[in-house]
Structures are given as C-alpha cells and as structure tokens.
Amino acid sequence: MNSFNRNIYPWAFGTSFLILTALIGFLIFNTYQLEDKNYQIGQLNLIQNEYGTAIMDDKIFPGGDAVFQAELVPYLQTWFRKVMEHSPDAQQYGKQRMEQFLASMRKKQSLDSIFYRIVRQQRLDTTLVYLFHFDELELYNPTDSTWKVFYKSANANHMSAISGSLKQGSLNNRVFQLAVSDRAPIPYRFTYSLYVDYENRNWRIIQQMAPVFLLSLACIALIVLLSYRTYRNWVNQRKLVDLKTSFLNHMRHEFNTPLTTILVSAHSLIDRETDPDNKEVAQLGRVVERQAKRLKDYFEQVMGSVALQEQRAKIVQVPLDLFTMEILHELQLRYQGEIEIDYTPLGEELLLQLDEGYYFSILDNLISNAIKFNDHSTKTIRLSWERKVEQYCLKIEDNGRGIAPSDRNALFTAFYRGQSSGGKPGLGLGLYYVKSCLDRLGWAICLGNSSGGGTIFYIYIDNGYFNSKKKD
Structure with a gap:
C-alpha cells in the first residue's frame, strides 16, 4: 500500500499539472481571441x-x-x-x-x-x-x-x-x-x-496581454515549486515514519529481551526463599523483580504514547455494560488489595463503537493514577454512567489527592508533572495517553470539581457512537 502511494503521487502531480497548464493555456488563448476581436x-x-x-x-x-x-x-x-x-x-x-x-x-x-x-x-x-x-x-x-x-x-x-x-x-x-x-x-x-x-497587430496584442501572460507563467512556476517542495517533504516524512516504525520495533525487541531475562532471573532468585541460606538472595530477587516491572511499565508507557500516533483505531461494537465490567474485573484482579472499584451500570442494552485496546488503556491509566496519587489507607474509585440529551457521560471519581487548580490547564500535556504528584515516580504520560486515546475515538474528557477532595473525570460520548442492542 505504501509503495502504491509513493508511485501514484508523482502521477497525480503530473496529471494535475498538465490539466492546470492546459486550462491556463485555454484561458489565455480565449483572452487573446477576445482581445483580438475587440482591439481598437x-x-x-x-x-x-x-x-x-x-x-x-x-x-x-x-x-x-x-x-x-x-x-x-x-x-x-x-x-x-x-x-x-x-x-x-x-x-x-x-x-x-x-x-x-x-x-x-x-x-x-x-x-x-x-x-x-x-x-x-x-x-x-x-x-x-x-x-x-x-x-x-x-x-x-x-x-x-x-x-x-x-x-x-x-x-x-x-x-x-x-x-x-x-x-x-x-x-x-x-x-x-x-x-x-x-x-x-x-x-x-x-x-x-x-x-x-496595425501591421504588427498580433505583437501589439501580445504586448498588451504580457502582464496576464507573465502572471500566469509565474503562477505555474510557483505551483510547480510548491508541489515539488510538498512532494519532497512528503517523501521525507515517509522516510521518517518508516525510520520511526523501524526504530520502535527495534527498541521493543532490544528492551523486552533483557527485561524478560531479568524478570526470569529474579523469579529464580525468589524461588530460593525456602532455603534459609538464600533468604537474603530472595529478597534481592524481589527488589530486582519490582524495579524491572517498574522499568517495563515505563517503557511500555513511552512506547505506547509514541506508537499511538501511527496506529489506527480498530472500531468494533461491544455491549457497553458487559464489556466495561469485564475490563474492571480484570483490573480488579491486577490491582487486588490496592483499590476498591465500584461500578454502577447504565442499565440499558446498548452497543458502543470503540477500540477495545484504547478503552482498556483509558480505564487502566485512570485507575492506576487513582492508586498512585492517593494517601488514604482505603483507596476507592467509582464509575457510573449518566444519560444526557445528546450524549452519554461516564463519571469516574476517586478519593485521592485531587488536582491543584494551577495544574488543570496543562493536565493532559505530555511529560507534565503537577504539584499533586508529590514526588511520586512517573513520566507524566498517563493522562496524555488517555487524552490521545479519547481523541482517536472522537470522545471528550473534562475535569470536574469534587467537594470532598479527590478527582472527578467526565468522559462524554455522543449518541452516534451507540446502537440499540438487538434481542435474540
């Protein structure tokens, strides 16, 4: 497909240029005929x-x-x-x-x-x-x-x-x-x-038309120049995209291989915990495992944010409540003991058009932030749907630290670390990735005000993304 695009671009440019040149020539010729008819x-x-x-x-x-x-x-x-x-x-x-x-x-x-x-x-x-x-x-x-x-x-x-x-x-x-x-x-x-x-009538008419003729030539030359520069930039962009894709694939392979090896080695060290002489080694293995997982999470977050720009959303229809509960159940197992997740279903049998991976990443990042930026002994997050006139709204509320007013404008900016981060480790890509996924889906997000502290996010989805579920 990429090769096809590269081949068709010069042909499209050449054909368009010839058509434009012929059109301008036709207009100049008609102008000459009109001048010739009305001259003197x-x-x-x-x-x-x-x-x-x-x-x-x-x-x-x-x-x-x-x-x-x-x-x-x-x-x-x-x-x-x-x-x-x-x-x-x-x-x-x-x-x-x-x-x-x-x-x-x-x-x-x-x-x-x-x-x-x-x-x-x-x-x-x-x-x-x-x-x-x-x-x-x-x-x-x-x-x-x-x-x-x-x-x-x-x-x-x-x-x-x-x-x-x-x-x-x-x-x-x-x-x-x-x-x-x-x-x-x-x-x-x-x-x-x-x-x-006049004996030199044609030359006089051509001289009279010289400004129009020269301006037409200048326009054609400018179009050729701009088209050439556009084509050259397009070729360079394609090269950069190919290089970027190749680099990302190479980086994934080069990073995942040693990280996987480190995790496997850490598990081997942890397995020695039953041996009294190797308890200290096992503890070191847990440290290595924890830091390797942390490094892997950072790496996947960075790679996901960069690669997202090259991805296309794979839109499918899924049952809204059922699919959301499946994702939350999976995240509950992952973060077991770290946070309580409460979900209030919409209660309508609706099909939602979305990309499953994007939707999972949105909920995963919001729940991960609700855990990370929360000082309570019992961390909670509540998800519920509200039906508006022309939209459905997913309300996500946690009992964490909340977000400082000074951080609100830059909240979804890449690598932004606000005051509420409190020295917590991270790259500032979580909410940026959430916003990028929402933009790809055509959804909107805004930050609400919580009277009891914590953070409230509202995700708005237009009615056009929903279909009534057909009953068997």
Whole structure:
C-alpha cells in the first residue's frame, strides 16, 4: 500500500499539472481571441463614421462611380450573355474586364488622402494602415429570379485590393462591408470592404496581454515549486515514519529481551526463599523483580504514547455494560488489595463503537493514577454512567489527592508533572495517553470539581457512537 502511494503521487502531480497548464493555456488563448476581436474597436467606429461622411452618395470614393460606369457597366450585358450561353471565352472575358476595372480604380482612387485625413482629424494612431478591397460582383438572372455570382475574391488580400498597404484583412479588423446595387443597364450589385489595422497587430496584442501572460507563467512556476517542495517533504516524512516504525520495533525487541531475562532471573532468585541460606538472595530477587516491572511499565508507557500516533483505531461494537465490567474485573484482579472499584451500570442494552485496546488503556491509566496519587489507607474509585440529551457521560471519581487548580490547564500535556504528584515516580504520560486515546475515538474528557477532595473525570460520548442492542 505504501509503495502504491509513493508511485501514484508523482502521477497525480503530473496529471494535475498538465490539466492546470492546459486550462491556463485555454484561458489565455480565449483572452487573446477576445482581445483580438475587440482591439481598437473604438478607432474603427470613428473611421467608419468619418468615411461615410466623406464619400456621401458616391461609390467607394469620390469619382469612383464614374470609373465604375465607364470601365465595367457597359460590358455587363455582354458578359452576362456569354455566361448564360456558356460561351467558351466567357471566363476569360470576365477576367479581363475585372482586371481593367480594378486597374482603373487603383489609378484614380483618392482613398489614401481620405484615410489619412480622417486619421489626422480624429487624432488616431498614425501607424494605422488600411486595405480597400473589392469583394464580389453579382448579376440578376430574371429566368429564375436569382442573383448569380460573376466575380468573387475569396481572401481579403491585395489581389482584389483597390488601395491601401495592409497585408491582410479579417473579420476582426474590418471596418465595414458595403453593398451597392443598380438596375441599369442590367440589375447588378457589388460589395466592397474597408479594413484598418496595425501591421504588427498580433505583437501589439501580445504586448498588451504580457502582464496576464507573465502572471500566469509565474503562477505555474510557483505551483510547480510548491508541489515539488510538498512532494519532497512528503517523501521525507515517509522516510521518517518508516525510520520511526523501524526504530520502535527495534527498541521493543532490544528492551523486552533483557527485561524478560531479568524478570526470569529474579523469579529464580525468589524461588530460593525456602532455603534459609538464600533468604537474603530472595529478597534481592524481589527488589530486582519490582524495579524491572517498574522499568517495563515505563517503557511500555513511552512506547505506547509514541506508537499511538501511527496506529489506527480498530472500531468494533461491544455491549457497553458487559464489556466495561469485564475490563474492571480484570483490573480488579491486577490491582487486588490496592483499590476498591465500584461500578454502577447504565442499565440499558446498548452497543458502543470503540477500540477495545484504547478503552482498556483509558480505564487502566485512570485507575492506576487513582492508586498512585492517593494517601488514604482505603483507596476507592467509582464509575457510573449518566444519560444526557445528546450524549452519554461516564463519571469516574476517586478519593485521592485531587488536582491543584494551577495544574488543570496543562493536565493532559505530555511529560507534565503537577504539584499533586508529590514526588511520586512517573513520566507524566498517563493522562496524555488517555487524552490521545479519547481523541482517536472522537470522545471528550473534562475535569470536574469534587467537594470532598479527590478527582472527578467526565468522559462524554455522543449518541452516534451507540446502537440499540438487538434481542435474540
């Protein structure tokens, strides 16, 4: 499973990065298209209005109608007849007439002076250039009442241009497209377009978008950097976790082996107690056994507190009262003669969701503290359940020393030794371990006030952790 996580992390990062990069690229491209569509739209509107005023009722430019009437209109009927009769020279004839017409228009055009006058008067950018383009010529066919295309320029370029130095026209830089029609000597109509733009339009738009583009690149670079650092930290954390787990397992083995050997040896010495010559040796054996057990308890407490962070709660459902009484019975046997344990059952057949090991450790540590920090000859601890509106509460009350007010805020802190410890041996991990187990279970604990001395703990468990016990 760990190997799977290590392998999938780079793939997840790479896939997410590619998706994010593609998304940012798509947004930048759409932004570019929008800028391209709306670029200099205000200037184009001014040019359109001023151009309409300049030519008034003429065609294309002042004097353009005369050129059109002289160079193209007289030949339209002949051209139309040749096309309708499918004459073999119809295409060549039409091509020659259009070339001659466009050449005359280019020669006599006054569009340069009109355009640059508009630029000066409206104080527009003097680097603007334009393209005047003849688009299409159509003649009316009375036979089927349709318009037949006789000439059409597919692209807005200089092949059908009348004037201007703009290399290429497009929908984004077209100022207008106008249609002119007449009925004599034959119904006809033609369209022409005006394009205005900068020769370096794309570069200008890219420059305008440079802050957005650079910011996007910076964001991508920052995401890559943060993701790389996150991945590197994750790898380092995994190494530390593996090292920590290996260390804990090694420590358990290295400590438990000599401790077990010491305890076995101590038992061997204690067994000599029946021999009068070895009574002193037996007493020493009991000292060794007692201190070895104490050392083992400390070691297990430390190992348990450290290892708890790596453990996952194994949640099962158990009968609340029955399981609690089993644990208390086991602890009563362990601490036989040291403390009296009194338990008042809840009296309801409920199943509680918990981790059995955590629950045992919670009760064990609280009872152990009730023994350790208690100066009475008869030590007692009472456990009872209370039902609240949305919770169940386990009340645990002992007759020990109690807890000083100054110790309450730091009571569940690791290695904290309060005033009430009174020099008793310990590491200050018992209540920290209790709190850690409760946090893993999702339960809460708080300290109460006891009027007669001693300590009261309240453990609160939400109703969601309980289920009604099904009867057979």
